[in-house]
Amino acid sequence: MALGERPLVGVLGGMGPSATADFYRKVIDLTAARRDQDHVRLAIWADPTTPDRTTALLGGGASPVPALVRGLRALEACGARVIAIPCNTAHAYLADLRAVSGTPVLDMVDLAVARVRRIAPTVTRIGVLATRGTHRSGLYDRAAATHGIEVVHLPDPHQGEYVDAAIAMVKGGRDLGLAGSLVARATRALGDLGAEAAIAGCTEIPLVAQEAGRVLPLVDATMALAQRVVALGLPAAPDLP
């Protein structure tokens, strides 16, 4: 396949910026490349002003859908052949986006759960380190159920003190060491509730999940999405998607 035929992958990102930068870094690192021209062609729409997804899902804020659709249209105008969204919570709006998109949109949540099933075939209970919005939407519960896996949830105070606090620290670019400890504490609490593995189900979490990865087997949803993007974006790509 000639270089020019390599499909352009559109990234609907900026939610938050560090998570999109982490996703981009993972796509680069997963690519076996000796020179620029060996890499995946990407167009990245990084609009951090997209209204907060969790605030909207909890009923307190503007819908992010108009901003997401604007980004989708921009990526289509760029010529994107497939769209990746490196934000778990935004997947609560995946059906809305797919309904208006002329381009296939990947499902990071399903890719992450499929990866758990692949690396730990006998797991029956997992925890998900995610925003309140992602939990409220039931995204991971539904995706896990299709693989015969149950999602256990932290009690509300632990979700707030450990997970929500850590995500806010990463988004603010501060106290990353403390954020890592909080994520590890949340992972231990999930283990106490019977989780045999965990998913870093918010794209901010992998940035501070090193310690947590020593507590339970941890699948990084961002990495699962990056792996799929590299598989689709390189010359030997299978049919889309």
Added chain:
Amino acid sequence: MALGERPLVGVLGGMGPSATADFYRKVIDLTAARRDQDHVRLAIWADPTTPDRTTALLGGGASPVPALVRGLRALEACGARVIAIPCNTAHAYLADLRAVSGTPVLDMVDLAVARVRRIAPTVTRIGVLATRGTHRSGLYDRAAATHGIEVVHLPDPHQGEYVDAAIAMVKGGRDLGLAGSLVARATRALGDLGAEAAIAGCTEIPLVAQEAGRVLPLVDATMALAQRVVALGLPAAPDLP
């Protein structure tokens, strides 16, 4: 200024991917943000299949201009109000791009030299760690001359053994420790030639320039561009550009 009015900055990137990721990371880190919505709005065209700029400038390969213009058009279709190019060598084609662009295109080379002048007002000779293509184009020589600064050049074998080799290692994602040593060696050689400061004038160089920064005062052209982008992309932005 309302969030929606924040200007979209277009990034013509992917040359190489790691350099664009480094630029994106610098834009994020330079932004005083407590939440996603405080960050710069970016659209990043990351097409690593753009023909190699140095090969073209040395007369041995396809022109990158058609690919660059395609990226420029994509960014304009996204609504970009100003364009940044985190690749020094591509600036050899800046006049071609400005001639066809309806959108202002920033000049990273001039921003980098202006920064040298600001941090070291008495400097008269500098070295530039850059590709052969950038050197051949005379980009930095001309920009420096307007500030009363002379650019000293490494002899051909040192350019190849130290700088070209280090850049190829970063582009290939390998031997980064060795690449850092080579860049430091190049910087010492520039000092021996009378350079009082140096510019990391290839966007791959800052990724391996820690040791070099202890040899001579080192201005990072990528950082100079990121600073300008943050100044332009936030609500308090001055008039474009």
